[in-house]
Amino acid sequence: MSKQNTGRKFFATAATAALVASAIVPVASAAEFTDADQIASWAKEAVEALAAKEVITGNPDGSFNPTGTVTRAQAAKMFTVALGLDTEGTENFADVKDGQWFQEYVVAVVNAGIVNGMTATEFAPNGKLTREQAAKMIVEAYGLEGEADLSKFADAKSVSGKWSEGYLSTAVANGVINGKGDKLAATDSISRQEFAVMLTRAIDAGTDNSAELLAAVEEATKALDEAVKALKTEVKVEEIEAAKAGVTTAETAIVTVETALEAAKEVVSEEQAAKVNEAIASAKKAVETTKAAIAKAEEAAKDLNVESVTAINGSTIQVKFTKAVKKETVIDTNGDVDADFTLVEDTATATPVTLTGKKAELSEDGKTLNVYVASNLEGNYVLKIAKDVVLTADGKKALPEVKAKFSIKDTTRAAIEGVKNESKYVFNINLTEPVTSTGNVTATLADGTSVISGATTLTNNGKTLQVTLVNNNNAVNAGKEVTVTIPSLTDFAGNISVPTTQTVTVSNSDVTAPKVVSTVATSATSVEVTFDEAVTLDTTVTAGNFDKFKFNGSQANTVISSIAPKAGDTTKTKFVVTLASAQTTAAYLDLLAGAATDLSGNTLEATSKLVTFNTDKTAPTVTSTSVQKIAGVNYLVVNFSEKVSKVGNTALAFKFKDEFGVEQTATLAAGNIAADVTPNGTAGTSFKIELTNVSPALKTGVEYSVEFAKGYFTDAFSNDLEKTTVKFVNNSSDATTTKLVATIGAEGVDADGRYVTVNFDKTVDPASATDKANYTVEGATVKEVKLASNTAASGSVKVYLTADTVKLTGNYQVTVQNVKGFNSSITAIDSTTASVVIKENVAAKVKSKSITFGANSVIDLTFDENVTVATGTDFDLYIDGVKSTATVATAQNGTTGVRVTVTGLDLSSDIASTKKVVLKANGTFDIEDDNDNIASTLDVTLN
Numbered sequence: 001m002s003k004q005n006t007g008r009k010f011f012a013t014a015a016t017a018a019l020v021a022s023a024i025v026p027v028a029s030a031a032e033f034t035d036a037d038q039i040a041s042w043a044k045e046a047v048e049a050l051a052a053k054e055v056i057t058g059n060p061d062g063s064f065n066p067t068g069t070v071t072r073a074q075a076a077k078m079f080t081v082a083l084g085l086d087t088e089g090t091e092n093f094a095d096v097k098d099g100q101w102f103q104e105y106v107v108a109v110v111n112a113g114i115v116n117g118m119t120a121t122e123f124a125p126n127g128k129l130t131r132e133q134a135a136k137m138i139v140e141a142y143g144l145e146g147e148a149d150l151s152k153f154a155d156a157k158s159v160s161g162k163w164s165e166g167y168l169s170t171a172v173a174n175g176v177i178n179g180k181g182d183k184l185a186a187t188d189s190i191s192r193q194e195f196a197v198m199l200t201r202a203i204d205a206g207t208d209n210s211a212e213l214l215a216a217v218e219e220a221t222k223a224l225d226e227a228v229k230a231l232k233t234e235v236k237v238e239e240i241e242a243a244k245a246g247v248t249t250a251e252t253a254i255v256t257v258e259t260a261l262e263a264a265k266e267v268v269s270e271e272q273a274a275k276v277n278e279a280i281a282s283a284k285k286a287v288e289t290t291k292a293a294i295a296k297a298e299e300a301a302k303d304l305n306v307e308s309v310t311a312i313n314g315s316t317i318q319v320k321f322t323k324a325v326k327k328e329t330v331i332d333t334n335g336d337v338d339a340d341f342t343l344v345e346d347t348a349t350a351t352p353v354t355l356t357g358k359k360a361e362l363s364e365d366g367k368t369l370n371v372y373v374a375s376n377l378e379g380n381y382v383l384k385i386a387k388d389v390v391l392t393a394d395g396k397k398a399l400p401e402v403k404a405k406f407s408i409k410d411t412t413r414a415a416i417e418g419v420k421n422e423s424k425y426v427f428n429i430n431l432t433e434p435v436t437s438t439g440n441v442t443a444t445l446a447d448g449t450s451v452i453s454g455a456t457t458l459t460n461n462g463k464t465l466q467v468t469l470v471n472n473n474n475a476v477n478a479g480k481e482v483t484v485t486i487p488s489l490t491d492f493a494g495n496i497s498v499p500t501t502q503t504v505t506v507s508n509s510d511v512t513a514p515k516v517v518s519t520v521a522t523s524a525t526s527v528e529v530t531f532d533e534a535v536t537l538d539t540t541v542t543a544g545n546f547d548k549f550k551f552n553g554s555q556a557n558t559v560i561s562s563i564a565p566k567a568g569d570t571t572k573t574k575f576v577v578t579l580a581s582a583q584t585t586a587a588y589l590d591l592l593a594g595a596a597t598d599l600s601g602n603t604l605e606a607t608s609k610l611v612t613f614n615t616d617k618t619a620p621t622v623t624s625t626s627v628q629k630i631a632g633v634n635y636l637v638v639n640f641s642e643k644v645s646k647v648g649n650t651a652l653a654f655k656f657k658d659e660f661g662v663e664q665t666a667t668l669a670a671g672n673i674a675a676d677v678t679p680n681g682t683a684g685t686s687f688k689i690e691l692t693n694v695s696p697a698l699k700t701g702v703e704y705s706v707e708f709a710k711g712y713f714t715d716a717f718s719n720d721l722e723k724t725t726v727k728f729v730n731n732s733s734d735a736t737t738t739k740l741v742a743t744i745g746a747e748g749v750d751a752d753g754r755y756v757t758v759n760f761d762k763t764v765d766p767a768s769a770t771d772k773a774n775y776t777v778e779g780a781t782v783k784e785v786k787l788a789s790n791t792a793a794s795g796s797v798k799v800y801l802t803a804d805t806v807k808l809t810g811n812y813q814v815t816v817q818n819v820k821g822f823n824s825s826i827t828a829i830d831s832t833t834a835s836v837v838i839k840e841n842v843a844a845k846v847k848s849k850s851i852t853f854g855a856n857s858v859i860d861l862t863f864d865e866n867v868t869v870a871t872g873t874d875f876d877l878y879i880d881g882v883k884s885t886a887t888v889a890t891a892q893n894g895t896t897g898v899r900v901t902v903t904g905l906d907l908s909s910d911i912a913s914t915k916k917v918v919l920k921a922n923g924t925f926d927i928e929d930d931n932d933n934i935a936s937t938l939d940v941t942l943n
Contacts, residue, residue, distance in 0.1 A: 033064040040066065043193035046200035055082045056196060066193040073102035073125035075134070076115060078199065079141055080108040093123040100125075114141045132164035132186035134195055135171040138202045146173035155183045162186075176201045213264035214272075220260040221276055224253040228283045235293040237301045243294050250287050254280055299323060304390065304397045305818075306404055309383050313433040314410030314493030315462075317343070317371040317383060324366030324393040327568075328643075328685060331360045335568040337371045340389040346380035346405055353381070359461045361570075366393050372434060372461040376492045380407045388626045388637060391685070395623045395641040403830075410493035416486075416502055422534065423599030425453070425469040425476070427504045431489065434462030439487030443469055443504075446483075451476050460570060462492075469506070480506045510600040517573075519589055519609040523716035524582035525561075527589055527611050534572035535596040535604070539563045548595035551579065552587035583613040619719045620644045622708075625726050627691070634698075635688040636706075636728055640713065643685050644721065646673055648712035654694055654704045666704075668694045687713075691730060698730045740764065740821045744814050744834035748798075749932045753783065754806070754841040755798040756814055760829075763822035764795035771818075772799075778813040780805040780838070790822075806841045809931065844927070844935040847896075851942060853908035859900040859919065859942065863927075866895045867935055870926045875919040875940075877902055879910055888919070890927070898927060911943040918942065 031048075033039070039047055043066065050056040055078050058064050080087065085108035096106050102125050109115040110123075114137055118124045138144070147169045150156040159165045164186055171177040176198050180188065190198075227250040235243045261268065261276050268276075307320040330338050337360035343353040359372045383404045390399035417430045435458065443452035453470035467484055469476055476482065482504050489497040517530045540547045545555040549563060559580055566574035577589065589609050596604035624639045652673075654666040672690040689706075691698050698704065705727045711720040745757035756777065760769070768774060769790075772782045781802040788796040799814070806812070817831040844863040852858040869892045877884040886905040893899035900919060910917050921937035928934055 032062075033058050034062040035064055035066070038066055039064065040193055043197050046197040047193060049200055050078075050082075050196050053081070055199070056192075064192065067191050069189045070129045070134075070192055070195045071125065072115070072123065072127045072129055072133070073106065075129050075137060075195070076102060076105040076109045076125075078195075079112075079114055079137065080105045082199065082203070083112070083141060085109065085112050091123070092121065093117055094121045096123050096125060109137075112141075128189040129195070130187050131177070131180070131184070131190050131194075132159070132162075132168060134190050134198055135177060135186075136164060136167040138176055138198060139167045139170045142202045144170050144174045144176070144202065146170055148172035150184065153179055153182060153184045155185070159184060159186050171198075174202070175204075210264075210267035213260070213267055216260040217257070217264050217268060217272070217276060220253070220257040221279055224250070224257050224279060224283055227253040228286050231286045231290045233289055233293060235290070235297040237297050240294055240297050240301065243290055243297075247287055247290050247294070250283060250290075254283050254287070257283075304392050304399045306385070306399070306402050309402075309404035309406050311377055311381075311406055311408035311410070312370075313412065314376045314378065314408060314491060314495075315373050315434050317373060317377075317406075319369040319371070319383070319404075321367050321369070321390070321399075323397070325362070325369075325399075326391045326393050326395060326685075327362050327366070329389060329391045330369050331362060331568060333567045335359055337369075338389060340386040341371065342384045343373075344382050344384070346382050350382075353377070361461075374434070374462070374492070376410070376494065377408050378410065378493065380405065387628065388624060388639060388686075391623065391639060395639070395685075398624045398626075398639060410491065411495065413495040413497040414489040414491045415497060416500060419502055419504060421504070421507060422466070423601070424506060424508065424510070425471065426599055427467045427469075427484070428459070429465040429467060429484065429486075429502055430460075431463050431465065433491055435465075435489050435491050436462065437488070437490045438465055439490075441465070441467065441487070442485045443467060443482050444485070445476070445480065451482055467504070476506050482506065510598070511602065513602045514596050514598045514604050516591065516604070516607045516609060519611050521583070521611050521613045522576070524584065524613055524718065525579045527577040527579070528566060529575045529577060529589070529591075529609075531573045531575075531596060531604075533598050535598050536572070537563060537575060537596050538594060548592045549577070550588075550590035550592065551577070583611075586610055586612045613717075617717075617719065618642075620713060620715045620721050622721075622724050622726060625728055627728055627731060634691040634730065636691055636726075637686060637688050638726065639686045640721075642715050644687075644713040644715050646670075646687065646712065647714050647720075648709060650709070650712075652689070652706050652708075654698065654706050656699075656702050656704045666694045666696055666698060700730055703727060703729050738762065738821075738825065739827045740819065740829045742816045742819065742829045742832045744816065744832065744836060747836055747838045749839075749841075750798075751934075752786075752798075753800050753803055754839065754933065755800045756836055756838065757788070758797050758799060758814075758816050760795040760797075760819070762794060762826050763792060764790055764797075765820040765822055766790060768818060768820045768828075769795060769797055774816060774818045775799045776815045777801060777838070779807075780812065780841075801838075801841055803933075804842050806838055809839045810837070811835045812838045839931040839933075841931070841933050843933050844929040845938070846936070846940055849940060849942065851907065851911070853906055855904065855906060857902040857905055857907040859902070859940075860893055861898045861900060861940065863896050863898070863929075863935065866930050867898060867927050868892070868929075869898055870928070871924050874898075874921060874925045874927055875900055876922045877905075878916075878918045878920055880915045907942070916941065916943065 033051075047056060047064065047066070051058075056064070079085065087104035087108045089107045089111050091103075091107050091110055093106065096103055106123055106125065110117070118127065150159070150165070150169055150172065159168055168177065168184055168186060177184070227246070230246045231250055232239065232243055232246070257276060257280055261273065265273070302323050304325070305322045307322050310318050312318045330341075332338055336357050337355050339356065341355055343355050344350040345353065353373065353375070355371065355373070358374060361370045362368070383402070383406065385399060385402035387401040388398040391397065412433075414435050415432045417432050420428045420430065422428050438456065438458070441452070441456045442450065444450055451469045451471070453468040456468075457466040458464070459466050465486070469482060484502045484504060485499065486502070487499050489500070514535050515532045517532050520528045522528050538548045541557050544557055546557060546560055546563070549555065549560055551560050561578045561580045563575060563577050565572070566576050587610075589611050591604060591607045593606045594603045621641045622638055623641050626637050628635055628637050649670045651670055652668045654668065656664055656666070658664050668689065672693045673687055705725055707723065707725045708721060710723045713721040741761045743759045743761070745759055747754060747756045749755070758775070766787055770785045770787055772785050775782050775785060777799065783800045783802040786798050786800065788798050790796075812835070813833055814836050815831060815833040816829065818828060820826075820828045844865045844867050846861050847864045848862045850860045852860075869890050872890050873888070874890045875888050877886055877888050884902075884905065887903040889901050889903070891899045891901070907917060919940040919942065925937055926934065
């Protein structure tokens with residue numbers, strides 16, 4: 001059964017739409033009912049919505065009485081208000097008299113056809129409304145349609161065939177009634193909160209807002225399209241902030257579209273939904289692309305610095321860089337740390353600790369360097385890195401000179417970190433730190449049979465124990481568990497672990513032959529071959545020919561000079577084939593069957609790869625220059641974007657202007673240019689030019705320019721350096737300079753907020769001194785940094801803290817770094833940290849207010865902590881946005897109170913009306929808490 005009244009449904013829809021819209025700004029709140037806490041959680045939202053429109057107004061005593069019953073007269077009023085029914089007209093019920101509060105509401109609902117009398121002459125206004133009566137009224141009022149199967153309710157038979165069955169069915173179909181437990185309970189009296197929920201559900205079910213929902217989807221999709229158009233696939237450094245704002249806008253637009261689409265899912269077509277979802281997916285992809293571009297730009301914007309130097313154990317130094325660095329500028333061709341990394345004890349004698357020949361590893365992201373000292377470090381040390389040695393991965397930025405202090409006392413014992421099956425019978429047991437010895441390692445089966453093959457091996461700079469098993473009498477079959485016992489792991493600090501065991505399982509799972517992943521020409525005479533797993537190569541040469549390798553059809557060792565593992569590769573997957581002569585085109589490199597064998601004994605199938613030479617078309621460029629004193633001699637150090645060799649063999653001309661402004665030329669013989677310089681241990685990426693041999697002698701402090709002709713330097717693929725001119729001033733890096741020193745002072749507070757003072761012993765560079773990124777305050781956020789003074793003798797700044805970030809008074813670490821001196825004779829500060837007592841900076845806030853009316857209106861404000869009034873002229877009074885001319889004075893009123901007196905003005909009528917009466921903090925506002933924090937200056941609204 002279904003009921004439909006098209007005209008009434010249209011009227012109800014319009015009226016309830018207006019109800020919902022106007023409810024955005026509530027005129028009443030369910031929270032104001034004295035028994036609001038007794039409203040069931042499932043009914044709170046419905047009661048709130050109806051109270052906001054005064055469909056529900058509560059009882060005279062201020063209560064709602066959620067579990068009380070609803071009378072028929074009360075229901076009539078609620079429908080009249082909710083639907084905005086016309087109350088004009090008459091009725092003929094004997095129990096409804098003129099002047100009674102409910103008479104006009106009964107007229108309204110009866111004339112609208114929503115409610116009938118109990119009889120022709122009786123309305124029963126005080127009768128308790130039942131659930132079935134409520135269902136009929138709601139279905140009629142909102143013109144609801146549809147049918148539901150009532151058999152799921154335990155008491156469905158009690159309404160079968162009755163007048164209410166159809167109304168209950170329609171109410172259930174529209175979600176207005178969900179049942180009382182497992183029953184319809186049709187004749188039960190309905191409670192006030194139950195009726196509120198049913199009425200609210202009816203409003204939702206009876207409102208046709210499909211047009212608005214579809215329009216919202218369309219509008220949101222257009223906004224998303226505009227936001228996506230503003231995104232960038234490439235971001236320059238100066239565009240980072242704008243790009244971030246664009247991403248935020250796009251992400252907000254995506255959420256808006258998703259929300260709109262979810263709300264319209266019942267009315268939107270499948271085709272439209274598919275298009276919108278496609279736009280959302282495309283937008284998300286565009287956002288990720290822009291985020292990647294932003295990250296790339298942010299990385300490019302960073303200067304190359306050392307983020308930290310720490311000893312992660314007694315034999316390993318870890319250096320973290322702010323940007324990815326070029327591997328060959330930190331690790332030499334032997335896999336050792338670059339020669340320009342030096343380590344000394346932080347003592348008066350500065351005893352050196354040798355790093356020569358010490359292995360190093362660079363992380364995949366190029367930002368973390370581990371140096372394995374292979375000896376015990378204990379105490380305080382200084383790691384030094386020479387200026388312009390380390391370059392960024394793109395070769396565009398150089399690391400300034402580094403002197404980093406760190407301390408270490410290693411008391412932690414090594415332990416097993418994990419195990420990897422390298423092959424069927426070879427296992428790598430990884431350790432938490434390098435060790436010097438392991439004791440007599442054994443490997444046994446469950447029955448005690450020894451299956452270890454000779455001595456174990458420490459690899460990976462002492463961090464990996466390699467154990468090889470032997471298959472004695474076929475005892476070690478696939479699936480067999482072997483117990484490896486390590487008596488004593490001894491680290492470089494002498495810490496010895498307790499005996500430990502590791503179970504390994506023999507497996508036949510690896511039956512896959514190795515494969516060649518790539519063959520890349522790394523120069524005109526070298527090819528790098530990469531395999532998909534660790535292998536060993538058969539490089540046997542018989543009668544002048546390689547047995548398993550062929551290049552351009554020849555196996556002769558006069559064509560292939562050598563085949564060897566790539567220097568520094570610990571994966572055993574990379575090898576270098578060196579050719580006897582330079583190649584300029586393309587040729588095939590053939591690896592014959594069995595040329596490579598993996599750790600499980602699987603051999604390579606015959607493989608042929610085309611190698612294209614001269615693939616590098618990018619010419620080298622000069623990335624940086626500096627004048628340095630090396631072993632007492634002045635050099636111009638020139639860094640390149642890649643490895644180069646010096647081809648030009650002509651003298652260099654150094655041009656300069658003499659004291660009379662006349663251009664002059666000094667000359668340097670070509671033999672005074674050398675590669676593999678001290679500032680960079682990797683041959684070819686840096687060259688040094690000995691300035692002391694220039695004739696006539698170069699003068700200190702004069703600017704010179706020197707031109708490298710096109711082709712003076714060339715890379716491995718014969719790409720020439722374009723004609724390049726570099727300029728320099730002949731001042732060596734060890735010229736007399738003084739270091740800027742920072743002293744972190746006490747905290748204070750002024751009109752701009754709480755701050756920490758930092759003093760400098762020399763003139764500072766204003767830009768870096770006021771860059772808030774150079775200051776960190778533990779547990780707080782730096783709001784801004786202001787230059788307090790900057791003279792020829794010293795400088796000072798105030799580091800202001802964001803309000804409400806220091807919750808408790810106490811000691812906090814303050815760090816300042818990267819602040820530069822005013823000129824090149826003053827070098828940047830070392831990172832400086834000090835503990836400072838900082839008072840909490842949480843502003844006092846108004847907790848409550850009360851008003852006493854009279855000829856002089858008195859407003860008593862209570863704050864959430866102790867406050868003090870100073871000037872007594874802290875507020876101005878505004879009425880409906882217009883500043884009042886009345887005198888407003890403030891005075892202390894107890895420890896947490898402030899009394900505001902408005903002289904000659906009774907505010908009672910203004911506050912009783914709809915006028916907005918507000919106290920606004922003025923320019924002399926200085927109400928403070930006990931720690932001198934200015935109180936919150938939020939407006940105080942009095943009505």
